[in-house]
Amino acid sequence: MASKVQIHVGNVPVGGGAPVALQSMTLTKTHDVPATTAQIAALASAGCEIVRVAVPKNEDAAALPLIVRLSPIPVIADIHFNASLALKAIDAGVAAVRINPGNIGGPDKVEQVVTAAKKAGIAMRIGANSGSLPKHLESLAQKDQAEALVVAALEEVELLEKLDYREFKISVKATHVPTMIRAYRMLASKVPYPLHLGVTEAGTEFAGGIKSAVGIGTLLADGIGDTLRVSLTADPVKEIEVAWEILKALGLRERGPVMIACPSCGRDNVGVESLALVVEERLRSYSEAVEVAVMGCAVNGPGEAGDADFGIAGGRDVGFIYAHGRVLKKVSSETLVDELFVEIDRWLADGMKRPKRLKMAKPAALAMAEASLIPLGDS
Ligand code: SF4
Incomplete structure (x- = not known):
């Protein structure tokens, strides 16, 4: 054809x-x-x-x-x-x-x-x-x-x-x-x-x-x-x-970042719409094809955003940063976006290496259990 x-x-x-x-x-x-x-x-x-x-x-x-x-x-x-x-x-x-x-x-x-x-x-x-x-x-x-x-x-x-x-x-x-x-x-x-x-x-x-x-x-x-x-x-x-x-x-061409954002629902703890707009604005200055997910809650966020290069899931006081299907950090909500970009910049500087991934996104419950073991602010 x-x-x-x-x-x-x-x-x-x-x-x-x-x-x-x-x-x-x-x-x-x-x-x-x-x-x-x-x-x-x-x-x-x-x-x-x-x-x-x-x-x-x-x-x-x-x-x-x-x-x-x-x-x-x-x-x-x-x-x-x-x-x-x-x-x-x-x-x-x-x-x-x-x-x-x-x-x-x-x-x-x-x-x-x-x-x-x-x-x-x-x-x-x-x-x-x-x-x-x-x-x-x-x-x-x-x-x-x-x-x-x-x-x-x-x-x-x-x-x-x-x-x-x-x-x-x-x-x-x-x-x-x-x-x-x-x-x-x-x-x-x-x-x-x-x-x-x-x-x-x-x-x-x-x-x-x-x-x-x-x-x-x-x-x-x-x-x-x-x-x-x-x-x-x-x-x-x-x-x-x-x-x-x-x-x-359609995955036919790459140009600049791709942002995923959840539509929000009654579990949204963070105000995902305004969070997504902030992340989208900051991503405008990037030319690399990095995929970033912005999710409203840490209950479903990790599973739903598991395929993205990076993701954040909001919480009432703390949020989670995900990278390549794994929980990376738990940080305070105020620093969530800044910390996300620190991680993105680090990954870009290291040559955008995408680690081998599990075919299925990690189940949310498992990701959350893992995340809860990470102390706040620990990188
Ligand atoms: S990530 Fe959480 S807040 Fe966003 S749509 Fe899914 S369940 Fe709702």
Whole structure:
């Protein structure tokens, strides 16, 4: 199911077993070079690996050479209806163009763009979108939008294959999550090319993030998808934050700490929500992939958080620090967070060695018995 073909968007491999690459799109007017490059820099700092910019006008195409030069990550030019803008973008040195071969002006124009892309050695993203299916597929779309998306994409694939061009990735985005999932599954069974995943027009940060996580996450869990964009009506940096959380949740990529926190319940002795926020804030300054659990009580905490690298379990006056499935320390509640970070820093300085672990988390009762033998503050 995973794509067999690998392409390159600039220096980023996409497909063929490469790590799933994250992308986003700038919201600025592309011809406003300072604003566009500032947004690209913010995206790159957040972990964006490929950036797409809209190129609706000549002035946007004219800005591309400088944007490409200043961007720390590969730039894709997003172009619709205008082959000459695509040719200008290729001349400007973009790493790829996103076009819809169905609306770029006919087979001759597609051939011109493909010839230029081949000559420049760059990639292309093609594919259909539920909002812009070609007219001849309208009745099929009414019956089955997922199938119409796949047929539209396959028509584009056929066109490019006839031109002996295969350096492309494909998207079949839909706003309806089940449709999008079905379309990508169908497409993945039919083509060897890399797939670009996304739920289009997903919405605002909260609802759109959830829709994207469900749609994109379901496919990634099936092994489908090589690159993705979380489309949010929000600052694009949020798109990258959500995208990383999706990849981290599936264990596909690592970036920075992962925090686990219990949802709290009537056994919460410590106010786990505020404790978790404090730990989360302190973890922001770490780039290492350390997994930290924050648990509200020492009764279930040790068992529930047994898989994390580190954990804390709150108590009324004392709290426990866990490391790699074992109780490490019992400390006063006031110093719990500070002591946790002392242990994390020590482990990082020692080279992040993960000791062999029991398969099952240590039963809470056993951990508690062990913990009760440790005097307060003993390290
Ligand atoms: S760790 Fe304790 S407080 Fe948190 S949900 Fe589990 S039982 Fe409740």
